[in-house]
Amino acid sequence: MAVAGTLTAALALTGCDRGGNTDLGLALSTMNNPFFVGIKKGAQAEADARGLHINITDAQNDPTQQINQMETFTSQNVKAAIINPVDSDAAVPAVGVANRAKVPVISLDRGVNGGTVGSTIASDNVAGGRLAAKTLAESLGGKGKVAFLEGQPGTSAARERGRGFEEGLRKYPGIQVVARQPADFDRTKGMDVMTNMLQAHRDLTGVFAANDEMALGAAKALGGRSGKDVQVVAFDGTPDGITAVRNGTLTATIAQQPELLGKQAVDWALKAAHGEKLPQSVKVPVVLVTRKNAATFDGG
Template sequence: MRVFAILIFGGAFTLAACGSPVADNASGDLAIGMSVSTLSNPYFVQFRDGAEAAAQLSGVKLTVTDAHNDSSRQADQVRNFTKQRVKAIILNPVDSDAVAPAVKAAGQAGIPVIAADRSVKGSEVAQTVTSDNVAGGKLGAQELAKQLGGKGNVVVLQGTVGTSASRDRDRGFTDGIAAYPKIKVIARQPADFNRAKGRDVMTNLIQRRPDIAGVFASNDEMALGAIQALGNRAGRQVKVVGFDGTPDGIKAVQAGTMAATVAQQPRLIGSRAVNDAIKVARGQAIATSVAVPIKLATKDNAHDFWTF
């Protein structure tokens, strides 16, 4: 568990992309709980950092817990926040369905829940703040098709089963790649948003199908694992497109081993979730759905993404 004690400071952090901080004399009494699916993924470290920075600027107490990709543990974390009577809960679900009962219980206790980066199914939340994952998947499909010249065999590395992000990115990719009849998706396999699993799945795929020309991975960690498996074929004979725009992903794009990554803004998602959690905890109206912009990072523009 990580507790972020609050000090307001000036000039050390700029919310250029994070919206206006919420601050008043009562902020120090406001406690927010946040459960993150996993902090072993660099993307969610950035998400946490954005949330903590916004909490500092607003002068609230933010308690961050790591669910370690365990849906049962995450449900317990949400229940514990509810028992502690925090003023709001920010939830990055391990499993969009499994956490619904705990979310419903929080709502019945009068505690608003904001779903961040992934949605919750089966229970109402005060807000869902995510990237447009369907649009991102389609953008990834279009870029992979461009890299392949509109033809070739491709594979899809899917994220953790049960997450809205994996489903939506896969759906967007499927819709996008359908416009290219000479591109054939020959395999779809989950690798749980994990680099080591991405490497292992890709190793097995290329042993069975050496004719693979392209890879779409639902996050950069899996894409980087696929690149490890491909060795010197990555970026040459096989084009790999990732999703997230993590620092390691951007480095791979600059190196040419990853053709592109659909870049999100995890710090902005985290900071927006905190700022709106503060508002809803005070009874103010917030949007029920927020779509944070995404953009394609390629070798030509990769240097623009280090501020995300």
């Protein structure tokens, strides 16, 4: 028993990544989206590899739920918390819960517009938006009328992708954005928004949707035109999105790496728990997926 006690004490002193005392909390905005399911998978795999217990919750796109979930994490004495905000402003009170409990916070995929956050782990959304603009413009030969399906208002990801897309299009004066509207990163809403846009703009030749789910909804509304006389560029690189690129329904998707995002969030949360000084942001690269290289990606 004395030997067992000595071993237990030794493990407790070796640091967070050996398991033992350390638990993490991960508050996801939703799990009703393949991208966030991928983040969950990556985070869980990394936690398992390190022998950690991680409590992963689903806010179902309700920012109030994230406040409650952060309260649960602090009551569980987690060493660090990770939040994937439903809304960058509305997440501030949730972060405040952790700040008051002196629990380090890492923001994942979307930034938080207040409170103290150790680091934000996210894809390079601005660069991805620029790449989407370039890809769509080149697929249209530098001219055409396009629609922009924006993401969920209030999220940094939606703002940054939109900013990058607008910046990228400045190089292509022949491309005209004739319609833009949020569809909340949702497939059904993407279909509804695209249906309404088509009533007013039957001569559309291109679409940029700020995630795969909206793009797939738009493709359904476009029917046989999608990927043919209407080029559709998406963002995320989910299995369904990549399959649609392979079969020609989508022209391309800007692929994030959700499992890598989840893995890195756990890694940086552990660093925060150790009290390490962290960079303000960590950018994970995005990758262009077209029909030529789609087969090399998971989900293809």
